[in-house]
Amino acid sequence: GQNIDQPTEMTATEGAIVQINCTYQTSGFNGLFWYQQHAGEAPTFLSYNVLDGLEEKGRFSSFLSRSKGYSYLLLKELQMKDSASYLCAVSGGGSYIPTFGRGTSLIVHP
């Protein structure tokens, strides 16, 4: 299986930048995903990384280092609506089905 570790909770200020880290252990890595989940809602897909490096998509970027088993999600110009849980998920071990981490609850305050 996959071991996925991410901080439980983070706080940040509106307009700032925040980096949410994720470390993982898996054999046969097939890809890493980030999902956003607002309270009481379903997770929604944010990004997918399979190669090392940074993938930028508007205010959100995701980075992957396969050799280090490490990823981060970078959120710029934070807005109040970015308050949500951010789930790191990894597929590997011969499967393309993602296993989810516990999620990082991000609180953005004015």
Next chain:
Amino acid sequence: DAGVIQSPRHEVTEMGQEVTLRCKPISGHDYLFWYRQTMMRGLELLIYFNNNVPIDDSGMPEDRFSAKMPNASFSTLKIQPSEPRDSAVYFCASSTYLAGALGGANVLTFGAGSRLTVL
């Protein structure tokens, strides 16, 4: 497309009762997943289907849980008898496998979830 549709959105039942959760995946998606989410354990995969066939049910907690997918547009997750520790949000998700140069990925689309409370 209306997305993944789940029903009921909320269910409150008493211990020992049978619970049936329903899911309609996105048309054209050939993978269907059932997840359970709790504060203690996060998002756990219970079972997934490919082309209506159960592929991995190792996450199903015990024999009280069963899932079926009689056709490509409908799946059920049944709990009988239900217990208070089954209280959770149950998500259904669907996807199709996207092949790429370095393998592929299943990007899941989740339904809104069914919040189950067992008293």
